[in-house]
Amino acid sequence: MTTTAQRRRSVFRPCIDLHDGQVKQIVGGVEPPSHYANLYREHDLRGGHVVKLGPGNDVAAKVALTAWPDALQIGGGITDQNAPEWLGHGASKVIVTSFLFPSTKFSLERLQNLSKTVGKDRLVVDVSCRRRGDKWLIAMNKWQDITDMEVCRETLNMLSEYCSEFLIHAADVEGLCRGIDEELVTKLGEWARIPTTYAGGAKDLSDLVLVDRLSCGRVDLTFGR
Template identity: 70%
Template structure:
């Protein structure tokens, strides 16, 4: 039986009002800004975090702009490690190429694909044609409704008409090279990952996929590995000591990730 790929740690830089923050995903609201719950606000700039990720060669990280006022910080991070970090938040057909030219390795798109909450395949084809399939990540971050996961847009506030399923992911994969999936209901809570979702993603995805939401222990990386068969990578946020957390040490995660990376590289020999 062939040895499977190992799930990896993918770093993140979440930007809100120009600062690196860790936010409880379910509390973001344009209508009620007072409900926002912030776990951490960094003293370091976005560029400093990008330099740390570069130093440790943590590939495939993403920058997410949560609302306006984040472009300057995002550009600083991209300049610190050009062609290595993905960027999402307000990406559409008119600015996608701008961000690629500014140093993003890929652009991440969600809300643009869902005018009035309804999926528009023509928009996916348009933006894929602009930047190229290999430069496009489709964010299918979702909220659970009964036994379904429905894609959520606009900082995870609005539920769309798209259910995350094997059929849908297969269709989307024709136009992009990667998926990013925040489990918005558990994002920022440090109470554990959505294990059922991770398992389903492992069964369904055929392209590179990163899951985010709820990771609270370094053992969660092994858990995602087991549940997904190594097909899904994991992002840590609020649990990390570099983001003010107490449950996971960044240095320990870097060492674990390096070992996994070596195993994956050996598989390619």
């Protein structure tokens, strides 16, 4: 029987959010993306992600990936056409959301094709969501468009057949720094069968302890402050 001392612990996953070619969400941050990539490399903080928030971020993203090749994931506008290119630029994995939901409707065919193109082990599915009633629905396009897919055990089981990891922002609390969505983190700990990283509402490292407790160490935490 696994004891509390022996079980996996939730870890901090770093992130580099890019907007108009600049690093966003680092308080007082004026350094280029390569600075943060090198910082994460220095501390061996693997499994972080670089997210392009809109156009004009390709150059900055490539700079970050070059600073620490094969260690950072890349997201933002990923499709089956450009995913191999980003892996070639040094991304460890590609993160995809909107491409899987043409007109907000989930396309299994697109997921299957992308998984086949890059390999299941190089694909992360972003299931960032908004709460609607007693459900969480996957949201896309800066979380403004709600899709037809619910975040639940059945959905995550199906998606995990084609990817190696999940990234999930709780969009309703993202950026507020007023606390995580505790119920969602608890459910993710119960539902997810593959590595899962949660973001949204975290204010300091005490939230990492909380995520570890709620998910029994099955969910990692990222935040950009």
